[in-house]
Amino acid sequence: MSIVLYEVAGAGDMRPSPYCWRIRWALRHKGLEFTTVPLGYTEISALADGRYSRLPVLEHDGEMRNESFEIARYLDAAFPDRPLLFAAGVASAAFYDGWTEAAIHGPAFCPVVQDMHDRLRPADQDYFRASREKALGQGLAEASAGRDAALAPFRAGLAPLRAALAQAPFLGGAAPDYGDYIVASGFRWIEQVSEWPALEADDPVSHWLERIRSLRG
């Protein structure tokens, strides 16, 4: 059996993509051996004759799949005897996915975008700047100017996550599942691309991220 994870890479060991982190953790959750192929943003189009515009892409025994949520579902279907990623069902995982976009990726994007640019491979920086400035309608430096003011509302917006972690060590209960990986990947992205202090060290969310790190890397 051969499993290859094609994932977005920044400069050095930096891995910015939260969606790729989800699959990395999902593969470890299922105890599957895999190799990774790190690609800069401008290298993605060379993969599979340009069939994919985004990563992760997972290659299993020669067959490629994309879209992290679908890859995770495939892993449960292909390896049903290994620990399930969706033991609690797909609806709650999809809820966490939507919440992560709204409460983490959205509000953290501007605060970290300039830092993220600076930590990409030099060959990817022009592409990143142009595409993100177009999407934001402003320059990266301008977009990240409100990063200090964005901190308090960002932290306040994590209340549902703290409520859950007051009840159990993981969203999945006694052990993490794909819902945990979805939400945690947002914080891993922030931490990889920026020094923006998204969390205080004594936040229960920080302790939960440490538990995931110690289990899944």
Place this chain on the structure above:
Amino acid sequence: MSIVLYEVAGAGDMRPSPYCWRIRWALRHKGLEFTTVPLGYTEISALADGRYSRLPVLEHDGEMRNESFEIARYLDAAFPDRPLLFAAGVASAAFYDGWTEAAIHGPAFCPVVQDMHDRLRPADQDYFRASREKALGQGLAEASAGRDAALAPFRAGLAPLRAALAQAPFLGGAAPDYGDYIVASGFRWIEQVSEWPALEADDPVSHWLERIRSLRG
């Protein structure tokens, strides 16, 4: 066996409290017979020598309990052979609880507060107005003046719920569980106390609420 649900009542059949709806639905979920005692806000202090400041209170064979989340957990513990409310664990339910406060109760409060006042029993209206105006720091009419402008952001904030309902008929999967009742109770509150059109009729959230209504009333 005797089960009594003490619940907040408005004028006529109006039942405003989302927390009481959760327990009503939870009791039906478990197939338990119960009677209800409707109390106006100013009658709560007469219950159990003023031991409780809020409802619901559940009385089971003479013993009283409060706090909806704790009551629901008690029902699973006391009746483990009946359909579980927390089959997916308590952490996800607590997450939905925190999200419901942040995404439903919070943003809908001002838009509906004047209507809610008007639909309470006349004897409760002065108490309600005084306590809510103190909490809001403004008059009820003033607080509800932005109700039209509040509609679009409220609906946009429901994206995580729509993402979940795109995957399964209920947050609990094929059948509703306590997570569904937590979130749905916010909409039932809005609908009971106001004409504020929180949802469009063709919103998947509306269809989900209809499915819950047809199962649990």
